[in-house]
Amino acid sequence: MESPFKGKTGLRRVWNAFHYSLDGLRAAYRHEDAFRQEIWLALVLIPLALWLGEGxxxxxxxxxxxxxxxxxxxxNSxxxxxxxxxxxxxxxxxxRAKDIGSAAVLIALINVGVVWGxxxxx
Structure with missing residues (x-):
């Protein structure tokens, strides 16, 4: 059985999905302190990676x-x-669900340290 909430198909679906994704990013930035901090960290680290990365x-x-x-x-959010x-x-x-989500974020942060190192x- 398919969800009655499924919307359009084709390009209209892609366009709608794009806007839903932007809504999600805005909501995460507005309501999630950790996401906001990580965005600011990314705004520093990504240009730094372009400068420091050799190749x-x-x-x-x-x-x-x-x-x-x-x-x-x-x-996680x-x-x-x-x-x-x-x-x-x-x-x-x-x-348990929240702790496991938090652990996934921790592992991703450790991954940044390992990769950059x-x-x-x-």
Whole structure:
């Protein structure tokens, strides 16, 4: 059974999806402190990667690691919002879901350190 909320198809769907994505980025920036901090960090690190990275592959790895943090943070924020929408009560499964999302962000941040360290020092 298909969702009754499915919308248009073709180019109209792509256009709508693009605008929904922009809405999501705006909402994350407005409501998620961690995402806002990571955006500002990305605005510093991405130009730095373009300057410090020697060659296209090094730059791509450095920038990709930073973008991965933003992607994981968006997914983590979506998980947290969904859990909170379902219930605000303290529940071990809700805590587990939020903690696992947070752990994913931590691993993405560690990945930035590892990638940048290997590119710049290795």
């Amino acid at each position: 296209a592959l090094a730059r791509a790895l450095m920038i990709g690691s930073v973008l991965l943090v933003l992607i994981v943070e968006l997914i 979506a998980i947290e919002a969904t859990v909170d929408r379902i219930s605000l009560e303290n529940h071990r499964l809700a805590k 290997l590119v710049l020092l290795g």
